[in-house]
Amino acid sequence: xxxxxxxxxxxxxxxxxxxxxxxxxxxxxxxxxxxxxxxxxxxxxxxxxxxxxxxxxxxxxxxxxxxxxxxxxxxxxxxxxxxxxxxxxxxxxxxxxxxxxxxxxxxxxxxxxxxxxxxxxxxxxxxxxxxxxxxxxxxxxxxxxxxxxxxxxxxxxxxxxxxxxxxxxxxxxxxxxxxxxxxxxxxxxxxxxxxxxxxxxxxxxxxxxxxxxxxxxxxxxxxxxxxxxxxxxxxxxxxxxxxxxxxxxxxxxxxxxxxxxxxxxxxxxxxxxxxxxxxxxxxxxxxxxxxxxxxxxxxxxxxxxxxxxxxxxxxxxxxxxxxxxxxxxxxxxxxxxxxxxxxxxxxxxxxxxxxxxxxxxxxxxxxxxxxxxxxxxxxxxxxxxxxxxxxxxxxxxxxxxxxxxxxxxxxxxxxxxxxxxxxxxxxxxxxxxxxxxxxxxxxxx
Ligand code: NDP
Ligand code: 2IT
Numbered sequence: 001x002x003x004x005x006x007x008x009x010x011x012x013x014x015x016x017x018x019x020x021x022x023x024x025x026x027x028x029x030x031x032x033x034x035x036x037x038x039x040x041x042x043x044x045x046x047x048x049x050x051x052x053x054x055x056x057x058x059x060x061x062x063x064x065x066x067x068x069x070x071x072x073x074x075x076x077x078x079x080x081x082x083x084x085x086x087x088x089x090x091x092x093x094x095x096x097x098x099x100x101x102x103x104x105x106x107x108x109x110x111x112x113x114x115x116x117x118x119x120x121x122x123x124x125x126x127x128x129x130x131x132x133x134x135x136x137x138x139x140x141x142x143x144x145x146x147x148x149x150x151x152x153x154x155x156x157x158x159x160x161x162x163x164x165x166x167x168x169x170x171x172x173x174x175x176x177x178x179x180x181x182x183x184x185x186x187x188x189x190x191x192x193x194x195x196x197x198x199x200x201x202x203x204x205x206x207x208x209x210x211x212x213x214x215x216x217x218x219x220x221x222x223x224x225x226x227x228x229x230x231x232x233x234x235x236x237x238x239x240x241x242x243x244x245x246x247x248x249x250x251x252x253x254x255x256x257x258x259x260x261x262x263x264x265x266x267x268x269x270x271x272x273x274x275x276x277x278x279x280x281x282x283x284x285x286x287x288x289x290x291x292x293x294x295x296x297x298x299x300x301x302x303x304x305x306x307x308x309x310x311x312x313x314x315x316x317x318x319x320x321x322x323x324x325x326x327x328x329x330x331x332x333x334x335x336x337x338x339x340x341x342x343x344x345x346x347x348x349x350x351x352x353x354x355x356x357x358x359x360x361x362x363x364x365x366x367x368x369x370x371x372x373x374x375x376x377x378x379x380x381x382x383x384x385x386x387x388x389x390x391x392x393x394x395x396x397x398x399x400x401x402x403x404x405x406x407x408x409x410x411x412x413x414x415x416x417x418x419x420x421x422x423x424x425x426x427x428x429x430x431x432x433x434x435x436x437x438x439x440x441x442x443x444x445x
Contacts (some may be wrong), residue, residue: 003036004029011052018101031427056080060150064142078126081107084437088124091165096131112430113366119377144175157188164193189383192376201379203394209243211371214402216340228252233311235259236318237280240342260287264306267297310334317342325350341365367426374401
């Protein structure tokens with residue numbers, strides 16, 4: 001890197017001790033070096049310096065009372081990263097590992113992902129170090145209400161529209177929405193992933209996982225392959241993992257393993273998704289319960305070794321940096337031919353390099369998992385129209401969006417002389433529209 005090295009160095013210096021944020025920014029800036037060469041006017045206008053700095057970062061106390069009447073304190077975050085092409089848009093993550101650096105990496109990625117969808121949404125992300133695991137519904141409700149009691153003043157249907165992420169599903173969105181409406185006395189599309197009776201979009205729940213498979217299907221066809229008859233590993237067993245596994249199965253693949261943060265199950269007959277949904281979605285229990293329903297399946301403690309199972313296609317759908325260099329090498333040695341990232345940044349930089357050098361199909365998160373936020377944007381459109389589309393209508397739009405993202409990322413890679421490099425293609429295609437918009441809108445003096 002020549003032109004953008006200083007941008008990266010300054011960014012790291014200004015944001016110390018945020019390794020995930022540095023990782024995300026490094027990858028994007030490395031991809032954008034040829035764009036900086038081609039567009040000196042963007043360098044001159046400080047587009048690269050500006051895009052790595054969030055427009056606004058909100059950090060707040062979230063205090064709530066647990067079931068034993070004890071006061072608990074968590075920290076809430078909302079990073080409103082970039083609004084050049086639309087209102088800030090991105091999920092809320094509730095997980096004990098959440099800190100400002102994690103929310104910034106996610107918010108930064110979201111800028112480019114949201115741009116790739118072709119829909120008018122800016123980038124943002126939020127969350128808290130609250131751990132929903134083991135909490136009662138009442139405790140989760142009181143936490144969510146307290147979180148929204150501060151957040152409501154910073155968001156709005158034309159300002160910032162949060163949604164779900166790790167630890168935030170239909171239950172949490174319900175509690176957030178109820179509190180927002182109570183405080184604002186306003187029924188608007190301020191959150192997405194809402195329940196269907198109160199403004200949610202059909203197919204939003206399925207969208208990230210389905211979209212990942214639509215993207216992979218299109219990319220596989222380009223290299224003369226399909227999901228048909230393939231053995232697939234899906235890490236995680238939450239929202240993204242469940243519906244990725246369902247669509248991969250519908251497309252003719254056999255999903256043989258899934259995981260949670262404690263371990264993984266291997267079922268050589270193909271994972272029974274009804275059992276997974278019952279255990280994880282309905283009962284909120286651990287994936288190891290699966291072997292009580294299917295005694296022929298094998299449970300292994302520890303989630304990393306899921307990548308040691310031989311497969312044709314790997315779909316990491318749990319969390320960041322879940323595939324390291326060691327796992328990447330094992331996947332390749334076992335014959336893996338394609339990796340599609342459902343989670344955000346699930347492969348380390350070293351793992352990505354290993355996949356790319358091997359020449360297998362590698363589909364990066366910000367392109368491959370954009371179906372969730374794309375369908376969130378479709379939910380916003382339906383809310384604005386006060387109208388709703390059928391499941392089939394939303395699903396068809398989602399499919400077309402994923403095909404377009406694949407084609408645009410492939411085209412950008414080819415234009416810059418890196419055919420097949422979807423990491424670079426996605427970063428460039430996502431960036432260009434945002435850069436044009438920032439350039440046109442000028443700098444505030
Ligand atoms: P869920 O909370 O529904 O599921 C997360 C799954 O990943 C669970 O199985 C969880 O296990 C596992 N997991 C979470 N953290 C860790 C960890 N530190 N180590 C190992 N396993 C872990 O979240 P989602 O399915 O919504 O999100 C999964 C990924 O997809 C995230 O990276 C998210 O950012 C990304 N994503 C989500 C979108 C969405 O629409 N929801 C859209 C695009 C990307 P356990 O049950 O034990 O906690
Ligand atoms: O990472 C993501 O794209 C999400 N968690 C979904 C964000 C959204 O606004 O639907």
